[in-house]
Amino acid sequence: MGSQTFVFSYKWKIMKEGNSRIRALTEAFSSKGLNHNKALGLYTVNAVYGDTITMPCRLEVPDGLMFGKWKYEMPNGSPVFIAFRSSTKKNVQYDDVPDYKDRLSLSENYTLSIKNARISDEKRFVCMLVTEDDVSEEPTVVKVFKQPSQPEILHQADFLETEKLKMLGECVVRDSYPEGNVTWYKNGRVLQPVEEVVVINLRKVENRSTGLFTMTSSLQYMPTKEDANAKFTCIVTYHGPSGQKTIQSEPVVFDVHYPTEKVTIRVLSQSSTIKEGDNVTLKCSGNGNPPPQEFLFYIPGETEGIRSSDTYVMTDVRRNATGEYKCSLIDKSMMDTTTITVHYLDLQLTPSGEVTKQIGEALPVSCTISSSRNATVFWIKDNTRMKTSPSFSSLQYQDAGNYICETTLQEVEGLKKRKTLKLIVEGKPQIKMTKKTNTNKMSKTIVCHVEGFPKPAVQWTVTGSGSLINKAKETKYVNGKFSSKIIIAPEENVTLTCIAENELERTVTSLNVSAISIPEYDEPEDRNDDNSEKVNDQAKLIVGIVVGLLLVALVAGVVYWLYVKKSKTASKHVDKDLGNIEENKKLEENNHKSET
CATH class of the missing domain: 2.60.40.10 (Immunoglobulins)
Structure with missing residues (x-):
């Protein structure tokens, strides 16, 4: 009975003294805050939400320890005991506190662990070590932190x-x-x-x-x-x-x-320059956001705008589309302008197409252009570029051919024009016959030189006896000219006739040829056209030189004649004086003879 009374009194003492200390510390903590508690030496444990809170009992284990106990304080200061460990029996008891059920662990050194830390664990816990004579307490403040989610x-x-x-x-x-x-x-x-x-x-x-x-x-x-x-x-x-x-x-x-503050009009084209026949797109844009979806487009000569999306398309433009274009917002509050130049190139060839003229006639040819800029013009004849424009004061067969007058605007890609003239020069057959004795002295070559267009057909006839050594051979038909020749060995004087005929006329020319045994004057064959032209050029040069020399000689003769004429006039005066002296001498001699 006495021992039971002692235990009861001891427990009451512990509870009474412990509650008083806890209450005093709680009041101090509540009135001054955490910093003040640190100043009083309170130990703080920082824990992470969901982790385990570990609180060591920071008291030295005294001799005669009977048991250790942990408690926490309610906001009103009243204690709540949560764990008990006997030093003698080594058994651990956990109080029936719902918030800490199955979460507590008290080690042999009286370290208290709380699993799955919660915000509600943020309290002041107290470790108590009890001996027969005293109760020692050491508080620990728990702070719980929870990292937030990403914002x-x-x-x-x-x-x-x-x-x-x-x-x-x-x-x-x-x-x-x-x-x-x-x-x-x-x-x-x-x-x-x-x-x-x-x-x-x-x-x-x-x-x-x-x-x-x-x-x-x-x-x-x-x-x-x-x-x-x-x-x-x-x-x-x-x-x-x-x-x-x-x-x-x-x-x-x-x-x-944000609203549009500026309107811009642009010309969309496949190339930097615009020519007739191109398709042109005008694009209008505003610098607002969102950009305007509709605009008014103004074309040259029109006062009313054309309502459209941000683009306005013109197909197959002509030169009259050149001018100033505008676009504006629907409310006409702002506008922008641009200028379009539609380049053009016209070419007129007179005459053109197929033209037929007679040899010797004149043919004026003109190729005129009209363009938006300076254009270059050149001529092509039979796929060869000509150095100068053609001029026909007296048409020749070599003037016939396919002529092209072409012009381009170099600054405008793809803008060029060309027209063609197919010139046909017609002429009646013209014949010239030549003969030549061959080097073997056994035959003669007779050549029929023919001019005309369309190409004449040539026939030969022979009057008299003589053997034809070969059939007639024709040269190539060039510039309306060709020749036909035969080789004959005449036994007597014969007459050869060359007949040339085309759609315009039939021409006949005959040539007498002596027997092979009779010598005669041989006519050389005509040179070919190219050589003839070269010979003509050389002849012209020689004639020019001769005429020049004659003119020089003539001038020298005139100068000499003037000089001689002047000299003779002076001599006459001298001779007259000399004549008078001679006459006087003769008269004196005659008189002297008569006296004797």
């Missing part, structure tokens, strides 16, 4: 508009403890509140079951054009076991709408 920008605006304050979005940060602070950034710079430009509101909501906070920061923003590609982010600043930290959201970019 998310929700309820984002579809677009922003200049000159309008609009809700940009909400930055939501979930499950933080303690509560964090949310800051908005634009392109890495803090957005500070500005009235009617930047409006930020923060609200915090605590989850009653978990004690965690959700922070929501809304941002209303009035953008400028420069914010078109701006990156907006939000950052949460929170406290953790090791100090202050931050987490940033993913950046978001908003489409910024």
Whole structure:
């Protein structure tokens, strides 16, 4: 009976003294705060939400220890015992406290561990070591931290508009403890509140079951054009076991709408220059966002605009499309202009097509052009470029051919024109016959030189006896000329007749040829056309030289004649004087003879 009374009294003493100390410390902690408690030497354990809280008993184990106990204090200061360990029996007992059921562990050195840390574990725990004579206590303050989720920008605006304050979005940060602070950034710079430009509101909501906070920061923003590609982010600043930290959201970019301030008209064409026949597209654009979808297009000479989308198409343009084009917004508040030049090139060839003329006739030819710029003109005859324009004062057979007058505008790609003239020079057959004794003195060659167009057909006839050594051979028909020759060995004087005939006329020429035994004057064959032209050129040169020499001689003769004439006039005066002296001498001699 006495021992039971002692135990009861001892327990009452422990409870009474322990409660008094706990109450006193609780009042001090509540009135002065955590910093003051640290000043009093309170030990703090920082724990991460969901991890295990480990609280060592910071008392030295005294001699005669009977048992150790852990408790925590309620807000009103009353203790709640949660764990007991006997030093003698080594058994551990956990009090029936619902919040800590199956979460506690008390080691042999009286270290208390709490699994799955919660916000509600943020209390002041007390380690108690009891001997027969005394009760020792050491408090430990538990702080629990929960890292928030990554911030998310929700309820984002579809677009922003200049000159309008609009809700940009909400930055939501979930499950933080303690509560964090949310800051908005634009392109890495803090957005500070500005009235009617930047409006930020923060609200915090605590989850009653978990004690965690959700922070929501809304941002209303009035953008400028420069914010078109701006990156907006939000950052949460929170406290953790090791100090202050931050987490940033993913950046978001908003489409910024702003009105059109400038209209631009452009000419879309396949090349830098426009020529007749091209398709031309006019494109009008505004620098607003979104850009205007409709415009008014004004074409030269029209006062009313044509309503269209941002393009206006003109097909197969002509030169009269040259002029000033305009486009404007539908409300005509702003306008832009551009000038279009449609390049053209006209060519007139007179005559053109197929032209037939007679040899010796004149044919005036003209190739005239009309163009938007200076153009180059050149002539081609039978696929060969000519050095000069053709001129026909007296048509020859070699003038016949296919002529092309072509002109181009070098500055305008693909703009060129050409027209053709097919010149046909006709002529009646003309014949010239020649004969030549061959080197073997046994035969003679008779050649019939023929000119005419269309090409005449040639026939030979022989009157008299003589053997034809070969059939008639014709040379190539060039520039309306060719020749036909035969070789004959006449036994007597014969007459050869060459007959040339085309659609215009039939021409007959005969040539008497002596027998092979009778010598006669041989006529050389005509040279070919090219050699004839060269000979003619040489003859012209020789004639020019001779005429020049004659003129020089004539001038020299005139000078000499004038000189002689002057000399003779002077001599007459001298001779007259000399004559008078001679006459006097003769008279004196005659007189002297008569006297004797």
